[in-house]
Amino acid sequence: MLDTEEPDLGQVLDALGASLVRPLTALPDRPVPVSSVLIHERRSPLPPVKGAILLAVGVGTAEPQAKDLVEAAAEAGHACVVVKSFGEPVTELAEAAQRSGLVLLAADEAVAWHHLDAMISSALASAARATQGTGSPAVGDLFALANAIAGMVGGATTIEDPYRRILSYSTLPGQGIDEGRRQGILGLQVPDAPDHYDEQYQALTQARRTCRFPAIPGGLPRLGVAVRAGNEVLGSIWVVDAENGLDQAADQALFDAADIAALHLLAARTADDAVRRRRADLVRRLLADPGSVTAVAPQLGLDPNAGVAVAAFAIGPEDADEVLAVHAATRLADLVSLHCEAHYGKHGCALIDGTVYALLPGGPAPNAHRDLVAGIARRAHGALRVRVQAGLGSLVPDLRSIANSRADADLVLRALTERPGEPEACQVASIDEVWAGATLSALAQILVAHEALPRRLGPSIRAHDLEHGTTYASTLLAYLDSNSDTAAASSLLSVHPNTIRYRLSRAEEIFGFDLADPDERLVLWLRLRLGDQLGW
Numbered sequence: 001m002l003d004t005e006e007p008d009l010g011q012v013l014d015a016l017g018a019s020l021v022r023p024l025t026a027l028p029d030r031p032v033p034v035s036s037v038l039i040h041e042r043r044s045p046l047p048p049v050k051g052a053i054l055l056a057v058g059v060g061t062a063e064p065q066a067k068d069l070v071e072a073a074a075e076a077g078h079a080c081v082v083v084k085s086f087g088e089p090v091t092e093l094a095e096a097a098q099r100s101g102l103v104l105l106a107a108d109e110a111v112a113w114h115h116l117d118a119m120i121s122s123a124l125a126s127a128a129r130a131t132q133g134t135g136s137p138a139v140g141d142l143f144a145l146a147n148a149i150a151g152m153v154g155g156a157t158t159i160e161d162p163y164r165r166i167l168s169y170s171t172l173p174g175q176g177i178d179e180g181r182r183q184g185i186l187g188l189q190v191p192d193a194p195d196h197y198d199e200q201y202q203a204l205t206q207a208r209r210t211c212r213f214p215a216i217p218g219g220l221p222r223l224g225v226a227v228r229a230g231n232e233v234l235g236s237i238w239v240v241d242a243e244n245g246l247d248q249a250a251d252q253a254l255f256d257a258a259d260i261a262a263l264h265l266l267a268a269r270t271a272d273d274a275v276r277r278r279r280a281d282l283v284r285r286l287l288a289d290p291g292s293v294t295a296v297a298p299q300l301g302l303d304p305n306a307g308v309a310v311a312a313f314a315i316g317p318e319d320a321d322e323v324l325a326v327h328a329a330t331r332l333a334d335l336v337s338l339h340c341e342a343h344y345g346k347h348g349c350a351l352i353d354g355t356v357y358a359l360l361p362g363g364p365a366p367n368a369h370r371d372l373v374a375g376i377a378r379r380a381h382g383a384l385r386v387r388v389q390a391g392l393g394s395l396v397p398d399l400r401s402i403a404n405s406r407a408d409a410d411l412v413l414r415a416l417t418e419r420p421g422e423p424e425a426c427q428v429a430s431i432d433e434v435w436a437g438a439t440l441s442a443l444a445q446i447l448v449a450h451e452a453l454p455r456r457l458g459p460s461i462r463a464h465d466l467e468h469g470t471t472y473a474s475t476l477l478a479y480l481d482s483n484s485d486t487a488a489a490s491s492l493l494s495v496h497p498n499t500i501r502y503r504l505s506r507a508e509e510i511f512g513f514d515l516a517d518p519d520e521r522l523v524l525w526l527r528l529r530l531g532d533q534l535g536w
Contacts, residue, residue, distance in 0.1 A: 006033040006051060009079055009103060012123045016267075020111060020119065021082060024094045024104040032103060034079045037120045039113070040069065050077040053120055057113050062088040067096045074100035082116070084109045110277060118229030119266045142168035145264050149257045150175060153223070153250045155239040159261060162233055163338060164190040164201070167268070176242025178220040189342075200224070205233050210251040212241075225254050227261045234265040280333075283350035286399065287357060287406055293399045300348050300359075307362025308402060309395045311373045312409035313380070314355045316387030316423060328386050329354050335383060339376045355413070357406065362395050369395075374428045381426040389416045392430040411438035440530060461511060461528070472510070473528055475503045480525040484515070 009032035013021065035051035040059065046069075054073050059066050061083050070093065073081050080103035083093070090106065097104035107116055142159055150157040150170035156177045157170040166184050183191045200213050210225045221241040227234045239246070239254055279300060286296045287310075297304040313336050315328050333351040340349055340358050349358045360369050369392055377390040391412025393405035408431040415437035416427045431438060461473045475493065479500060482488035490497040504515060513520050 006035055007124060008032060009034050009053075012053075012120065013105075016119060016123050020116070021105045021107050024083075024090055024106050025098050025102075027103060032079050034124065037117055037124065038078075039117060046072050046076045046078070048076045052076075052078045054078050054081045055107075055113055055117060055120075056081050056083045059083060060088055061085045061090045061093050066093050070097050070102055070104070071100055074102045079103060080105055082107050114230075118232065119263065121229065123263055142264055142268060143171075145261060146170040147172055149237060149239070149254070149261075152257065153239045153253045154246055155223070155241055155250075156181060157240075158184065158238045159227075159235060159265075160190065160238065161235045161265070163342075165342070166190065167235065167265075175240070176220065177240055178218065180216075180219050181240060201236070204236055210255045212251075223250065223254055225258045227258045227265055229262050229266055234262055234269070237261055279348050280350040283348040283357065283359065284352060286348075286402060287350070287352070290400050290403050293402075297399055302348075302359070302361070302399060304399045306399075307395050307397055308399055308405065309360045309362065309369055310393040310402060310405040310409045311358045311360055311369070312355050312391045312393070312406070312413050313358070313373075313377065314389050314413055315384075316389050316417075316427070328384055329356070331384055332356050332380055332388070335380045336376055339372075339379065343372060355410070357409070359402075360392075370428075370430050373430075377426050377428050387423060388426050389413055390426075390428045391416065392428075394431050408438070411442055414438070414441045440526075443526060443530065461507070464510065472503060472507045475500060476507060476524065477528045479504060480521065480528070484521070 010027060012034055013023070013027075033051045034053055036049060037053045037055065038047065038049060039055045040046075040057050042058065046054070054069075056066070056069055059069055066083070070081055081097065082105045083090070084107050086109055090104075094104050111119075146157045146159050146168040147170045149159075150172045154175075156172070156175040158166050158181065159168045160166055166189060169181075169185050180191060200211075204211050204224050204226050207226070210223055213222045213224060215221045221244055223239040223241060223246060225237050227236060237254060237258060239250070282296050282300050285292055286300070293304045302308070313332055315332060329351060333349060333356045336356045336358050337349040340360070344361055349356060360372070373390045373392050377388045381388045391409045393408035393412070396402060396405045412429050412431055412434055415434040416429060418441060419427075419437065461476070465471060465473050475489070478492045479486070479489040482492060486497050486500050490500045493500070507513075508515060513524055515521055515524075
């Protein structure tokens with residue numbers, strides 16, 4: 001007989017859903033008790049945990065070690081092993097699992113292992129409560145869950161994500177609410193409020209229990225609890241204590257509901273992540289091939305003939321570990337996507353080679369795009385604690401011209417990276433603000449790409465200075481930067497004007513250029529000005 005304190009594997013799989021994990025072997029006719037979830041460590045022996053679900057992280061289904069792992073898991077008393085196939089054959093591994101009496105599951109390859117670990121843990125908690133007669137609404141139905149919690153705890157309930165967006169709210173009659181809840185429901189966002197709201201959220205995320213918060217001016221008291229998967233805060237649940245009469249039993253009921261809510265929030269996030277991945281794929285296609293606009297625009301819900309601007313976000317160049325940089329870029333993509341969705345609804349963001357691109361529809365008030373991009377960059381810097389750069393491309397008349405706006409945004413990022421001086425923690429600019437630096441950066445790329453262009457002036461002057469200890473390059477650059485003003489150049493270099501004149505005369509003799517020729521003067525300045533970027 002199945003232990004009533006341990007859920008059945010079938011219950012857990014039903015809670016997770018077929019899109020997340022699918023069986024590679026037939027499920028036994030008998031119940032399969034499951035107790036916990038474990039992550040495989042290659043260098044450590046498997047712990048003998050009866051009924052464990054083992055996540056085979058980093059184990060290829062075609063590797064010989066995979067069969068060894070399955071056999072070892074069966075000997076350790078585990079209930080099943082979860083793998084990711086990535087297109088590799090699974091038949092032999094499934095047969096080995098069947099012989100060992102073990103269930104073999106395949107996980108969705110796009111779901112991170114830590115995310116899967118959290119979802120299975122929450123599914124186990126939810127299934128365990130179901131075996132004890134405390135069932136919950138179907139996974140994913142957050143509004144039904146809010147009503148269930150409101151009935152169980154005794155007050156109007158809202159469920160929020162970590163960004164204080166209201167995901168669902170209860171609708172049971174007779175439960176009192178205040179203006180704060182009413183405004184939040186209307187906008188599906190917790191309204192801006194005095195600092196004590198920030199203090200409440202901080203206290204909630206630090207506590208491992210139900211918190212009680214007194215009424216604020218014009219409001220009612222509340223109970224709150226953070227919803228967690230491991231150490232990650234997925235969101236929060238808030239219950240209005242309209243009569244100030246909710247007792248300790250209500251505290252415990254709300255605390256218990258957080259475990260159930262975790263599975264719902266993880267499932268909702270998984271569904272949202274799948275939608276974002278699909279939209280990101282469409283944005284990548286559109287940016288790579290603007291000719292695909294006819295096919296892609298309807299899927300993104302965009303008018304191919306409407307104006308659009310591309311914003312580009314990137315983590316500042318750091319000497320950080322590559323893995324950490326990739327993780328930060330992924331989190332940046334999530335933040336950009338969330339904030340853009342909050343402003344424009346479902347549109348499109350994509351992470352491409354470390355840069356996050358967002359499509360911003362045309363039509364808002366002047367500077368609205370610039371303000372939005374700056375706000376996202378500031379919030380991303382505050383959340384990720386890394387340097388963030390953001391560039392806003394030009395507003396183009398339709399989606400077919402999107403490549404031009406993306407090129408502008410890329411140029412802005414490059415100009416921000418090459419900007420002299422100590423880099424700021426958060427750098428934001430539009431193409432109109434940095435057009436001069438962006439143009440020079442584009443010219444530098446052209447000069448680098450065209451090997452046939454003669455390079456003798458810039459490199460040869462610098463090489464001569466290095467070999468003979470002269471200062472012709474710095475003198476010429478100061479002179480040209482000063483608009484051919486000898487007095488200004490002498491002041492800049494702290495030398496006598498006659499010294500400047502002598503050096504210029506000698507440079508013309510040695511290197512064979514004519515400073516009176518405006519074309520030669522322009523090209524010479526460009527080569528000297530861009531020398532560092534060109535590696536000359």
